[in-house]
Amino acid sequence: MNEILSRYCPRTEFDSYEDFFENYKVNVPENFNFAYDVVDEWARIKPDKKALVWTDDDANMETYTFADMKRLSDKAANVFKALGINKGDIVMLILKQRPAVWVCLTALMKIGAIAIPATFQLKPKDIVYRCDAAGIKMIVAVDEDSVLTNINSVIGKCKTVEKVMTVGDLHFDNYISYKDEMEKASDVWERPTGDEATTINDTMLVYFSSGTSGMPKMVRHQYELPLGHIVTAKYWQCVEDDKIHMTQTDSGWAKFAWGKIYGQWICGATIGAYDTMKFTPHGMLEAIQRIRPTTFCAPATIYRFLIKEDMSGYDFSFIHHASVAGEPLNPEVYNKFKQLTGLEIHEGFGQTEGSVLLANFKWIKVRPGSMGKPAPLYGIRLLDNDGVEVDEGIEGSITISTKVHPTGLFHEYWKDEEANKKSWHDGIYNTGDMAWRDSDGYYWFVGRNDDVIKCSGYRIGPFEVESALLEHPSVLECAITAAPDPMRGQVVKATIVLARGYEPSEQLTKELQNHVKRVTAPYKYPRIVEYVDELPKTTSGKIQRNVIRHMDSK
Numbered sequence: 001m002n003e004i005l006s007r008y009c010p011r012t013e014f015d016s017y018e019d020f021f022e023n024y025k026v027n028v029p030e031n032f033n034f035a036y037d038v039v040d041e042w043a044r045i046k047p048d049k050k051a052l053v054w055t056d057d058d059a060n061m062e063t064y065t066f067a068d069m070k071r072l073s074d075k076a077a078n079v080f081k082a083l084g085i086n087k088g089d090i091v092m093l094i095l096k097q098r099p100a101v102w103v104c105l106t107a108l109m110k111i112g113a114i115a116i117p118a119t120f121q122l123k124p125k126d127i128v129y130r131c132d133a134a135g136i137k138m139i140v141a142v143d144e145d146s147v148l149t150n151i152n153s154v155i156g157k158c159k160t161v162e163k164v165m166t167v168g169d170l171h172f173d174n175y176i177s178y179k180d181e182m183e184k185a186s187d188v189w190e191r192p193t194g195d196e197a198t199t200i201n202d203t204m205l206v207y208f209s210s211g212t213s214g215m216p217k218m219v220r221h222q223y224e225l226p227l228g229h230i231v232t233a234k235y236w237q238c239v240e241d242d243k244i245h246m247t248q249t250d251s252g253w254a255k256f257a258w259g260k261i262y263g264q265w266i267c268g269a270t271i272g273a274y275d276t277m278k279f280t281p282h283g284m285l286e287a288i289q290r291i292r293p294t295t296f297c298a299p300a301t302i303y304r305f306l307i308k309e310d311m312s313g314y315d316f317s318f319i320h321h322a323s324v325a326g327e328p329l330n331p332e333v334y335n336k337f338k339q340l341t342g343l344e345i346h347e348g349f350g351q352t353e354g355s356v357l358l359a360n361f362k363w364i365k366v367r368p369g370s371m372g373k374p375a376p377l378y379g380i381r382l383l384d385n386d387g388v389e390v391d392e393g394i395e396g397s398i399t400i401s402t403k404v405h406p407t408g409l410f411h412e413y414w415k416d417e418e419a420n421k422k423s424w425h426d427g428i429y430n431t432g433d434m435a436w437r438d439s440d441g442y443y444w445f446v447g448r449n450d451d452v453i454k455c456s457g458y459r460i461g462p463f464e465v466e467s468a469l470l471e472h473p474s475v476l477e478c479a480i481t482a483a484p485d486p487m488r489g490q491v492v493k494a495t496i497v498l499a500r501g502y503e504p505s506e507q508l509t510k511e512l513q514n515h516v517k518r519v520t521a522p523y524k525y526p527r528i529v530e531y532v533d534e535l536p537k538t539t540s541g542k543i544q545r546n547v548i549r550h551m552d553s554k
Contacts, residue, residue, distance in 0.1 A: 002241055002268050003045055004038055005234070008227055012234070017363040017373060020235065024376040026227050026407050033198050034226040035073065035109035036191050038266055043070035050270040053244055054099055055290050057276050057283055064099060069106060072182070074189035076107035079181040083138065083163055087112035087196055090134055090206070094118045094141040094151075094252065097275035100167045100178060101251040102261065104140055109223075110189060112198045116206045119252030120147050124154040130208055131158035133415070134218060140178065143168025148175070200224040206414060207254050207352045218414035219254075219352050226262035228355040228408015231375050233263025236348045236359040238321040239295050246272030246293035248284065248302055254352035255326055259297050263355075269295075281309040292318045299326035300333065303345065304470070304477060307336040308499055316341040323348060325356070327542055328445045330467040331368035347371055349445065351431060354378075355408035357400070358443050369467060370442040371435065377406045382437060387426060395436045395446050395461075399428040434461065448545075453482040453490050460492060460524050462545065468519045469494060469526075472512055474502040479535050481548045483528050494526035495548055497535060504531035 005012055008027050014020035029037075042049055047067035054062045064072075085091060091113055095101035101117075108115045116134055120142060127150060130136065136158070141147050143166045151164060152172055165176040191197070198204075200223045208216035237259065239245040247259025260271050274287035284302060296319050303324060319341075325348040334345050348359035349371040357380060360372035374380040379401030382390050390396035400409060402424065409429065413419040423430050434446035446461035453460040462480035469478045477497040482490035494512070498504065509529045516525040536547040 004041055005230070005267055007037075008266070009230060014363070017361055020361065020363065021374070021376045024231070024235075026230060026377070028200055028224045028227055028407055030199055031197065032200055032223055032227065033109055033191075034223070034262060034265075035106045038226070039066060039073065039106050040070050042066035042265070042268075049242070049268070050244075051265065052099060052102060052271045052273060053291055054097070054273045054275060055287055056274070059286070059290060061290065062099060064102075069102065071187045072103045073106035073110060075182050075185040075187045076103050077110040077189045078185040078187075079178075080104075080107055080111055080113065080138075082185070083165070083176065083181075085111060085113050085138060087192070087198070088114065088203075089137045090114045090116060091138045091140060092116045092118050092130065092134075092136045094120055094122065094139065094147055095167060096120050096142050097251055097260075097273045098142055098167055099273075100140075101256075102271070105261065109198070109204060110191070112192065112196065112202060114203050114206060116208070117252045117256060118208070119250050120144065121252075122150065124150050127151060128154050128157050129215070131161050134206060135160045137161065138163045138165065140165045140167065142166070143170035145170065148172060198223055203414075205257070207257075209352050217416055217419050219410045220412050220414040221257075221410050224407050225257070225355075226266060228406070229258060229263030230266055231263070231377075231408070232258050232348070232350075232356040233269070234267050235361050236346065236356050236375075237263075237295055237297055237323050238346075238362050239264050239267050239269035240320070241268035243269060243294035244272040244291060245269045245295045245297075246274070246288070246291055247297040248274060249299070255299070258325065258350070258355065279305075281305045285309065285311065285314050288316075288319075289314060294318065295321045295323075297323040297325070300324055300329045301327065301477070303329065303333050303337055307333060307340060308476060311340045316343060319343060321362075322346065323359075325350060328371070328463050329369070330463075330470045332467065332471040334366075334368040349433075349443075351433075353410040353429075353431070354400070354406070357398070357431075367442050370438075370444050372443065373441050374443070378409070379403075379406070381428075382435060382443075383428070383430075387428075390436075392437055392439050395434050397449065398431045398433045398435050398443075400431065401427060402429050403427045453480070453492055464520055465492060465494070465516060465524050465526065468516045468524075469496065469512060471519060472515050474498055474508060474512070476500075477535055477543075479543045479545050479548055480526065481545045481552070483549075483552045485527075491527040492524060493528040493530065493548075493552065495530050495532055495535060497532060 043066040051066045051069045052064040167178040204223045205221040207219045233239045249255035272291040272293045322343045323346040346360040348356045350357045358371040360366045382396030435443045465480040476499040479495045483493040485491040536544040
């Protein structure tokens with residue numbers, strides 16, 4: 001029995017999805033702190049237990065035990081404290097997948113400081129916006145020239161930032177060296193007591209949402225968040241004690257919280273990390289061979305690229321379970337990946353705002369294209385615009401009951417009352433995502449509320465049309481949006497990135513339009529087709545359909 005997991009889940013094994021949904025419970029102690037109660041506890045109970053297996057593009061490999069993580073995070077806590085970081089202070093981490101990100105996140109929890117993970121793709125204006133909106137006191141960043149140059153170009157404009165610390169050998173003269181500070185820091189750290197101790201009501205983590213429209217909102221999570229991710233890790237990703245789990249994501253995205261630290265370490269799994277300068281399918285396949293994960297999770301984009309590669313020379317026999325989240329997985333990608341590897345991909349759905357909400361959990365048969373069934377504790381319902389629950393087969397907004405706050409759900413959009421009023425009301429949190437439910441209780445994604453197309457009286461969700469197009473071998477990626485039309489109000493537009501070996505042509509456009517007519521309802525076919533080299537995406541890799549719509553409206 002897992003000694004850590006059993007402290008928080010009175011029962012960890014279930015006979016069926018129905019048993020799991022009805023009887024899963026999680027205990028949330030008032031003073032729970034993941035750094036002390038999970039990381040340091042594993043170090044005490046099993047100091048040699050592997051916590052992290054890391055690799056990079058040059059095939060370097062490093063392994064860290066929980067004893068290493070405790071020692072390093074204790075040293076880092078002393079570093080932050082000496083640099084003036086106290087409970088409640090806010091630190092932004094731009095650390096990609098360097099081992100330091102696990103160390104720093106753990107250290108900040110030990111202090112009670114607030115971490116704001118951020119992507120290395122931030123531009124100077126993004127850095128200023130985040131620093132000023134949150135009141136960031138310190139930035140810790142990788143030593144890549146582009147990242148440090150962007151920070152240095154605007155650091156004087158950031159009103160609250162006092163210090164910048166760099167991880168690696170490159171840093172500007174006025175920046176602090178993480179390596180130097182860690183070398184001289186003490187590895188003795190005591191858990192704070194009294195007012196300096198944390199409770200589950202304290203802010204632990206803030207993510208800037210990678211929303212597909214508007215300025216990013218600040219999603220505020222408290223110290224119980226890691227316990228919400230037990231369901232994510234154990235019952236959807238199916239991580240195994242003392243086995244490696246690999247989720248491919250940058251540390252600046254909420255998918256890192258989903259797949260690279262909290263639920264996985266509570267369940268006793270080892271984190272597999274591939275720290276890449278730039279994603280390539282070949283590099284990803286090679287890293288998988290080095291890390292040899294037992295369970296694997298990635299965004300849909302990665303699976304779409306992998307199936308276009310020659311995967312015949314690679315061994316996948318060590319992978320027991322594969323999963324996907326971040327964007328819906330098109331059935332064609334699911335089928336092709338299964339054909340190439342023998343692995344079914346278990347889709348899950350959620351947001352930066354919480355843990356997994358719906359998933360193809362291990363007891364239920366996967367239906368390609370479906371998000372699966374609801375996670376326990378969230379009270380998920382599909383509601384219409386009047387707040388009335390819809391029947392089977394009818395589209396509705398995915399909502400969460402907040403009458404009893406679910407463990408794992410965020411607590412507010414920080415410093416944004418307008419956003420809170422829009423999403424939190426009448427005892428629910430409205431996710432803003434549309435879905436429908438079939439007669440067997442499976443949920444099917446339609447799109448964001450703003451992405452649904454209204455054409456000649458029809459409502460068309462982009463996902464179904466995108467799935468149809470992706471069945472065609474010429475299509476690598478695509479985005480379906482509404483384009484204005486004087487007769488129909490809106491028409492369906494396809495913006496397409498072609499696979500290698502294909503060129504845009506009028507003949508190909510007609511072929512793709514006829515293909516959509518054959519595999520889905522004819523009225524859904526794209527009347528406009530545009531070919532592009534790449535699609536606009538958020539820093540977390542989600543397609544920005546609103547950018548395409550904005551360009552079309554000019």
